[in-house]
Amino acid sequence: MSSAHPRSRTAVIYPDCDGKPIAENTLQFEWIVTIKGNLDLLFRDRPDVFIAGDLLWYPVEGSPKICTAPDAMVAFGRPKGHRPSYKQWEEGGVAPQVVFEVLSHRNRPPEMRAKLAFYERHGVQEYLIYDPQTDGLRGYQRINDELVEIPDMRDWTSPLLGIRFDCSESPMRILYPDGSPFLTLDEIAAQRDAFARERDAAERKRIAAERELNAAEQERNAAERKCIAAERELNAAERKRNTAEHERNTAIQERDQIARELESEREQAARMAAKLREMGIDI
Incomplete structure (x- = not known):
């Protein structure tokens, strides 16, 4: 008695390489x-x-x-x-x-x-x-x-x-x-390097501009402080001027008051002298 065996299939191989170089130069x-x-x-x-x-x-x-x-x-x-x-x-x-x-x-x-x-x-x-x-x-x-x-x-x-x-x-x-x-890889690299240089230059400009802005801000703040101080001095001077004006006005009023009082006293003395003269009293 004989038995038949199925014929095995041989797997087909598809090489990944043909042995040829990618390029000759x-x-x-x-x-x-x-x-x-x-x-x-x-x-x-x-x-x-x-x-x-x-x-x-x-x-x-x-x-x-x-x-x-x-x-x-x-x-x-x-x-x-x-x-x-x-x-x-x-x-x-x-x-x-x-x-x-x-x-x-x-x-x-x-x-x-x-x-x-x-x-x-x-x-x-x-x-x-x-x-x-x-x-x-x-x-x-x-x-x-x-x-x-x-x-x-x-x-x-x-x-x-x-x-x-x-x-x-x-x-x-x-x-x-x-x-x-x-572009070739070299050209892409050169372009990338150029972009990097432009980016770095832009960053340096940004930093310089930021420093200038900060310096200007500091100057503005200093000027603002000076302005506030000057305004305070001006207000103090104005207060001094107002005080002096008030004192001057008060002194004028006091002077006028004294003048009025002296005038009143002179008038009283004149009236008294006139009465005395009427009474035959010489003074």
């Missing part, structure tokens, strides 16, 4: 970091936009060999968060809508044609390629089932991202929807 790496970092800033308030750099994307479940790692990718409708890789069937079937590739001297036309075919086949809506060595920019947009090259990338605005590519200068500039440029 510092210039390429700086552009990758700048694009990915500024996209993070652009959509920092959107919890439903996932952005990654050099993350392996597996579009087909059960086929780990079908994968690629865009230098930067944007998936609308997917939550932010860390992932070891982007497995499309675990992301509600949502393919990254926008991908960026930053070229190095090692990229060859066959490789780039294969990437274009991959992105076209698996649902990318916008595919942007930048070569920092030559300052060359190419772009593709999905029309029906094809990624069609955009004929003129000068001053082109991404319908999905809202960012604009200004090719009037070299190197090319990527601009936010408000017109401000994507």
